[in-house]
Amino acid sequence: MRTVYVNGEYLPETEAKVSIFDRGFLMADGVYEVTSVLGGKLIDFEGHRVRLERSLNELDMQKPAAFDDLLDIHRELVRVNGIEDGMIYLQITRGSAGDRDFAFPDTETTTPTLVLFTQNKPGLANSPAAKAGIKVISIEDIRWGRRDIKTVQLLYPSMGKMMAKKAGCDDAWMVEDGAVTEGTSNNAYIVKGNRIITRQLSHDILHGITRAAVLRFAREAQMEVQERPFTIAEAQEADEAFITSASAFVMPVVEIDGVKLRDGTPGPVAARLREIYLDESIKAAV
Numbered sequence: 001m002r003t004v005y006v007n008g009e010y011l012p013e014t015e016a017k018v019s020i021f022d023r024g025f026l027m028a029d030g031v032y033e034v035t036s037v038l039g040g041k042l043i044d045f046e047g048h049r050v051r052l053e054r055s056l057n058e059l060d061m062q063k064p065a066a067f068d069d070l071l072d073i074h075r076e077l078v079r080v081n082g083i084e085d086g087m088i089y090l091q092i093t094r095g096s097a098g099d100r101d102f103a104f105p106d107t108e109t110t111t112p113t114l115v116l117f118t119q120n121k122p123g124l125a126n127s128p129a130a131k132a133g134i135k136v137i138s139i140e141d142i143r144w145g146r147r148d149i150k151t152v153q154l155l156y157p158s159m160g161k162m163m164a165k166k167a168g169c170d171d172a173w174m175v176e177d178g179a180v181t182e183g184t185s186n187n188a189y190i191v192k193g194n195r196i197i198t199r200q201l202s203h204d205i206l207h208g209i210t211r212a213a214v215l216r217f218a219r220e221a222q223m224e225v226q227e228r229p230f231t232i233a234e235a236q237e238a239d240e241a242f243i244t245s246a247s248a249f250v251m252p253v254v255e256i257d258g259v260k261l262r263d264g265t266p267g268p269v270a271a272r273l274r275e276i277y278l279d280e281s282i283k284a285a286v
């Protein structure tokens with residue numbers, strides 16, 4: 001049985017409890033991070049920690065008392081659960097005021113809830129999907145206007161994933177005003193020759209930690225990076241497409257709305273970026 005962390009305690013997962021009045025449960029008033037573990041070490045922990053702090057600030061949410069101990073808590077969960085490859089899920093909510101009210105509770109009396117748990121995924125970096133590539137559909141992006149804050153409001157992305165499954169595909173790219181914003185749980189890219197194109201950072205997309213690393217590695221490898229919006233039609237004509245996220249790393253996209261890219265097989269640029277990303281991130285893991 002997994003050992004999880006709740007508000008200062010390490011407990012068996014069946015004994016961990018959060019109040020029914022918790023604002024994460026009632027209002028999706030919470031933020032989260034997912035950090036990958038490869039070879040028992042954390043990938044880009046500092047990037048996730050910095051983004052978490054930003055999410056809290058943007059929502060005027062208090063840091064939990066244990067905020068400065070997060071690296072130790074991550075490492076302890078990896079250790080006690082014997083995680084070689086997998087993910088650590090972390091969630092902070094505004095806590096429970098003991099009742100339901102739209103107004104934020106008094107921070108003197110209501111403290112944030114902090115929960116972490118592990119997900120064991122042996123062979124996470126060698127998934128068959130990375131060799132075969134994934135198929136995506138496009139759907140309208142009807143999410144709220146602060147997608148740069150990593151909140152637990154994931155209902156529409158979940159629905160998007162189900163729409164993709166129903167269409168026999170793996171994921172959905174969301175489109176707003178004719179341009180792709182991002183995938184349901186990842187950033188979206190196309191490749192044209194030596195140029196990598198991905199939407200620029202704004203309130204419209206999550207500022208992916210993997211995105212930042214991959215764009216840095218791409219520039220270091222003398223690839224050209226263009227941060228701008230692109231359409232589904234442009235993506236369907238591109239040489240390659242791929243997605244990035246903390247748990248998928250760099251994942252090739254081989255079909256968009258039923259149109260195959262190349263001959264429906266992953267391209268060399270995505271493969272190279274995946275290899276560089278994994279090599280460098282494992283080297284820098286903590």
Ligand code: PMP
Nearest residue numbers: 185186187206208209210245246
């Ligand atoms: N966009 C969205 C909407 C996401 O949910 C995620 C993953 N949480 C990402 C992008 C990728 O971010 P990261 O590389 O930090 O995992």
